[in-house]
Every structure is written in structure tokens, then in C-alpha cells.
Amino acid sequence: MTFNLKLMLSETEAEFRRLPKLFHLDDYERCLERKDGIYCLGMFDVYSDVTPNPVYDIIQEKSQDLSLYNRSYLHRGYCLPTRCPSSEANETARFERCVDAWARSHALRTRLHTLHYCRAHGQPRPLGPDTNDLPHRVVLYFTYTMLVMALVGTVYDLFIAKKGSKNPLLTSFSIRINWKQLTSNYQDVDPRLRDLESFQTLRMYPLYLLLNGFAATWWKSIGDGPMWPVLVGAESENCRKKFWITAAFLQNFIQKRDLCLVQTWIMAVDLQLHMLILFLTLLLHKHRQHAVKVLSVLFVVATGLLAYKAFTEDLIPTYLYTNPEAYRNFFAAGGADSFFDLYIHPINGAMSAIAGSMIAFIHMDHQERNIKMSRSKVLVFLHHIATPFGVVWLYLAYPYFRHYDRWTQNLMVVIERLVGAISTSFFIYSIVNHKGLFHQIARSLRTVTRLSFSVSMCHWCIMILLYTDRWILQDSSYLRVFSDVIVVHVLSHIVAVPLTLLVEYPLQKFMERLINITGHRWFSPLKAKAQ
Known part of the structure; x- marks a missing residue:
């Protein structure tokens, strides 16, 4: 039995060694440093014009296995001057013939299915941020505003305000106070902070808008690589196109196949169900x-x-x-x-x-x-x-x-x-x-879980940046995948800390306290008259 299993595994490995590589990327940076450098990226159909063709038969067989990648398509990024020197003016035709010539050496043929792009020397990096564009400026000015308010609130809290008579709106932006809230025990939290928990979504909304605004503007300008225009550039355009749809939490109904920060569908569904359950709870409470x-x-x-x-x-x-x-x-x-x-x-x-x-x-x-x-x-x-x-x-x-x-x-x-x-x-x-083991685990992770919303909002950008800002193809392995998961996880939590302390918590408190102050001014005279 063991011998048969080893034989089957060796036969499978031998079959895969006969197949052409599914992915290939030439050195992107070195190619575009050449004055005649042209880099093209595309996806190709694989076919055969001879019968029988054992290699093509294996490709068709493996393509039917849903646990494997579809090998009837090949993905190629070629540096045309080094891969196939030619005076051909049509870059697309040159790229297509180049890949087909390589396929012939494997007794196969290819035809271009999708051309992602062809980029020449002189335009190696994506376009820089358009600071004259209003959405770019809004994201930038909002970021500056939050940094200034954090500085003002912290200085006011530490050096100016007297203990016991601090302005609650200004202290909302104090980094010291927000850090204390992030790391405190649940018993240490003022019970009054829970008075408006039905407005919890408005605790989250500014950060949600900020990350979506970043994805629609600055995201596509912070990196580069052969896959950058295909993944980040295309997704950033989707984010810009459907920003107001996402802002209204309708991205899981309208233009739902044009993905932008794929994890945000969770926020949309959560809000939709939250409003339903909130209505039912208020209705059934009495x-x-x-x-x-x-x-x-x-x-x-x-x-x-x-x-x-x-x-x-x-x-x-x-x-x-x-x-x-x-x-x-x-x-x-x-x-x-x-x-x-x-x-x-x-x-x-x-x-x-x-x-x-x-x-x-x-x-x-x-x-x-x-x-x-x-x-x-x-x-x-x-x-x-x-x-x-x-x-x-x-x-x-x-x-x-x-x-x-x-x-x-x-x-x-x-x-x-x-x-x-x-x-x-x-x-x-x-x-x-x-109060058993799982309860204790949940309590011990309270600080990490308080970062969960910020982590969920930024981890996708970090993961895509990590994978697409690479200039050459890297072989995958269980160890590399595991290490990438750990790196994304750690970086997401590092980025989530300033997002939580400078955006999520400050605006959450500011809005709660502003609503409390406004409500007190409006309703106190009415209560006095009623008495």
C-alpha cells in the first residue's frame, strides 16, 4: 500500500514537471531601466494543433480538477527586448508571437486571451498622486486635521486643562486617554460611554470612509511592480467609481462584482442586519x-x-x-x-x-x-x-x-x-x-479585539501591497505562505494602533459627547416645564 502511494505521488510529480509553468514574470525593474525596455503582461489560452499531444492531454486533465489552478491559461510577464528582440512596432503582436514561440518549444500553441498592459521605458512607475484632484485633497486634509487635533487634544489634556474640569470635546482627541481606553479592563470604562451604543456604527463610519477614500485615491500611487496596475490600479478605480455606493453601505447590492476592499461587504451586511435587529429589539422590548x-x-x-x-x-x-x-x-x-x-x-x-x-x-x-x-x-x-x-x-x-x-x-x-x-x-x-477557559481567553485578548475594526479595514491594502510590490516571480511554499500571513497580521495590527488612537476612538467619543451635550440643551428645558 505504501509503495503504491509513493508510486502514485512520483507519477503525479513527473506529470507536473512536463507541464509549462503556470506563471512567469521577467525582471520588471531591470527591463524598464533599459532605454528600449518594454514590459508586457497578459493571459494566454493554451491549445494544440497536433494530435496526439500527451502534454496537452495532461493540461486538459488537470484543468478539470477544481483543487488545482486552471492550466488551460498561462500568465506571462515578458521583457520584450531580452525575451524576443524584434523591430516589430506593434507591441501586442510582438508579445503574442513571443509567447507562442516559447509554447512551440513545449509542443503547444498559445493565443492572447487578455492583455493587461504594455509599458515602455520612461513610464516605469504609476502616475503620482494628483494633488489637484479634490478627492485626493479631501483625504489629505482630513489626515492633517486628525493629526493636528491629536496634538492639540493631548497637549490640552497633559499641560493646560485642570484636573476635574477638562473640556470633554477636546479630550476626545487625547492620545493618552484613548490609549488608556484601548488597554483598560472593561470594569474601568465609564458606564455612560455605553449609553449610546445604538450609534456604534457612527463610531466606526469616519474610519470606514477614510480607508475607502484612501483606496480610491492615494493607494495606487504608493507602490509599483508588474502586478500593481492589474490588482491595485484596477481596484482603486473601482473604489473611486463606487465610493458613494460604498459610503451608503450598498456595495453588496449595487455593482457588487466590481470589488473594492473586498472585506467591506461585511460592514455593509452587518449594518443592514444591525438596523433590522435594532428595530426588532426596540419593538419587542416592551x-x-x-x-x-x-x-x-x-x-x-x-x-x-x-x-x-x-x-x-x-x-x-x-x-x-x-x-x-x-x-x-x-x-x-x-x-x-x-x-x-x-x-x-x-x-x-x-x-x-x-x-x-x-x-x-x-x-x-x-x-x-x-x-x-x-x-x-x-x-x-x-x-x-x-x-x-x-x-x-x-x-x-x-x-x-x-x-x-x-x-x-x-x-x-x-x-x-x-x-x-x-x-x-x-x-x-x-x-x-x-466563566471558563474560553471566557478567560476572550478577556485576555480584549485589547487585540478592540483593534479588530481598524485591522479589518487596513489588512487588505497591506496584503495587496505586500504581494504586488514585488518585481520578480517568487516560488510559493507552505513556509512562505505562512510567513506572509504572519507578516500581514503583524503589520495590520501595527497600522491599526494609530488608526484607532487618532481616528476611530477620537471621533467616536467626539460624536457621542456632542450628541449628549446637544441633547441635554434641547431636552432639559422641556423636562423642567413638564415638572
Whole structure:
């Protein structure tokens, strides 16, 4: 058995060695340093004009395997003067013939599928930031304003204001105070800061706009490389084109396939569901005895709507189409319908949102009736098996349902969301009520989790910068991928600290205190007259 397995693996490796490399990039910087330098990047179809062709047969066979990259396309970045010297004036035709000549040496043929660009010496770097452009200036001036306010607020807090009589609007920008909030225990936080938690989205909005504005303007000007125009340049244009759509949290409905900071769909869905759950909570708060029943009915309705959408639109679970080619194309092909029509749609998270609200009402009811769920042995037992159950579920669901018929895969959309909504809601409830290991872990990570929003907003820009600001192709390995993940994670948290201290927390506090002051001035006379 061991011998047969080794033989199969060696045969597979031998097959891959016969195939042309999927990706290739000539040295981008060295090419464009030449006076006659021309660098072209494109994607090519692979075909064969002879029969039989063993190499092409292997390519077709491997292209059917969804766990592998689609090898019927080749991706090439060539320095034309060194790769194929010619007096041909048409750069595109020269590039196409150059790649085809190389393919002939492998008993294959190629035709140009997509030309990304051809760049000549003299224009090696992307265009610099357009400081005459209004959006560029707005982002720049906003950044300057926040830095100045941080300086003013910190100096005022440390050297000018008297203790006990500090202006709350100015101290909102104090780095010392914001750092204390970032690193403090929950018990140290002033309870009044929680009075306006329904406005939490407005705590987040300025930073959200800033990062989207940066992506639409300055982002494309801070780096370069052979892949920079294709990834950063194109995405930055999408960000500029749909900035107001993103600002209105509608990017998961309007122009949803033109991705801009792909992670922001989470904020859009969260806000849409947050507004729904906030409305339901306020509506049901005065009739709490019926809240769980009403939410149970809504949970069933949400499940039915998800099932209807999955079956009528032939949608499948995400793990059935998350393959290398789908990731490379940002889900532009192969599973695109399920990603754009289900994964980033509010109906995908409605069940979890309703289940979470239901758990909140149950928790409130237990508190009002002084029921100590922390003493429940059943709760403690289920708390400890929740995580192993989740791991086993993921391990079994992926291989078991991958090869089933389409109807079963459609049904798995509903089952997957049901399991996720119920298990996640219970896990959160058990952490709140049982002061066990997971509760302690959650408390120990409180400072890191407070940075989570800033991290989520900046990590995509950092990751794309890390990968695209490279001048030559680098071989991938598990060690390199792991090290890149660690680097992106660390850099994202480093960048998130000033974003949190200089933008998120200051404007969050400033808006809360401004609303409090304004509300006090408006409503105090009305209360006095009523008395």
C-alpha cells in the first residue's frame, strides 16, 4: 500500500514537471531601466494543433480538477527586448508571437486571451498622486486635521486643562486617554460611554470612509511592480467609481462584482442586519414575554427564504467553490453566483442575527428571574463540546457533501447556516454565563479585539501591497505562505494602533459627547416645564 502511494505521488510529480509553468514574470525593474525596455503582461489560452499531444492531454486533465489552478491559461510577464528582440512596432503582436514561440518549444500553441498592459521605458512607475484632484485633497486634509487635533487634544489634556474640569470635546482627541481606553479592563470604562451604543456604527463610519477614500485615491500611487496596475490600479478605480455606493453601505447590492476592499461587504451586511435587529429589539422590548416566540417565527421565515433562494438560484455552500482558481479570480468565475448572490447577501446572515437576538432576550429573562445558568451542568458540558463539534462538522461536511448531487448541495446551504447560527449563538451565550477557559481567553485578548475594526479595514491594502510590490516571480511554499500571513497580521495590527488612537476612538467619543451635550440643551428645558 505504501509503495503504491509513493508510486502514485512520483507519477503525479513527473506529470507536473512536463507541464509549462503556470506563471512567469521577467525582471520588471531591470527591463524598464533599459532605454528600449518594454514590459508586457497578459493571459494566454493554451491549445494544440497536433494530435496526439500527451502534454496537452495532461493540461486538459488537470484543468478539470477544481483543487488545482486552471492550466488551460498561462500568465506571462515578458521583457520584450531580452525575451524576443524584434523591430516589430506593434507591441501586442510582438508579445503574442513571443509567447507562442516559447509554447512551440513545449509542443503547444498559445493565443492572447487578455492583455493587461504594455509599458515602455520612461513610464516605469504609476502616475503620482494628483494633488489637484479634490478627492485626493479631501483625504489629505482630513489626515492633517486628525493629526493636528491629536496634538492639540493631548497637549490640552497633559499641560493646560485642570484636573476635574477638562473640556470633554477636546479630550476626545487625547492620545493618552484613548490609549488608556484601548488597554483598560472593561470594569474601568465609564458606564455612560455605553449609553449610546445604538450609534456604534457612527463610531466606526469616519474610519470606514477614510480607508475607502484612501483606496480610491492615494493607494495606487504608493507602490509599483508588474502586478500593481492589474490588482491595485484596477481596484482603486473601482473604489473611486463606487465610493458613494460604498459610503451608503450598498456595495453588496449595487455593482457588487466590481470589488473594492473586498472585506467591506461585511460592514455593509452587518449594518443592514444591525438596523433590522435594532428595530426588532426596540419593538419587542416592551413585550419581552412574546419576544422569543416572535423571533422563533422570524427565524423559520429566514430559513425558508434562504432555502427558496438556494434552490431557485442554484446556490451552493462556499466550501464547494473555494478553490485556487476562484481565489485567484476573486470569485469572478466558478462559484461567482454563490459568492455574489448568497455569500455577501444579508439573507446569508439573517438567521445568525435573529438567533443572536433571541439568545439576548433569553439571557435577559434569566437575569430578571435570577436564574443562575452558570450552575447548569448541561450548559457547562455543551460549552466544552461546542468547539470540538464545530471542528468535526467542518471536517465531515467538506469531503462528504462535495461529490453529492446538486439538490443535496443546495440543501447544504440551509443546513450549514442552521448549524452555524445555532452553534455560534449558543457558544456566545455559554461564554457569557460560564466563566471558563474560553471566557478567560476572550478577556485576555480584549485589547487585540478592540483593534479588530481598524485591522479589518487596513489588512487588505497591506496584503495587496505586500504581494504586488514585488518585481520578480517568487516560488510559493507552505513556509512562505505562512510567513506572509504572519507578516500581514503583524503589520495590520501595527497600522491599526494609530488608526484607532487618532481616528476611530477620537471621533467616536467626539460624536457621542456632542450628541449628549446637544441633547441635554434641547431636552432639559422641556423636562423642567413638564415638572
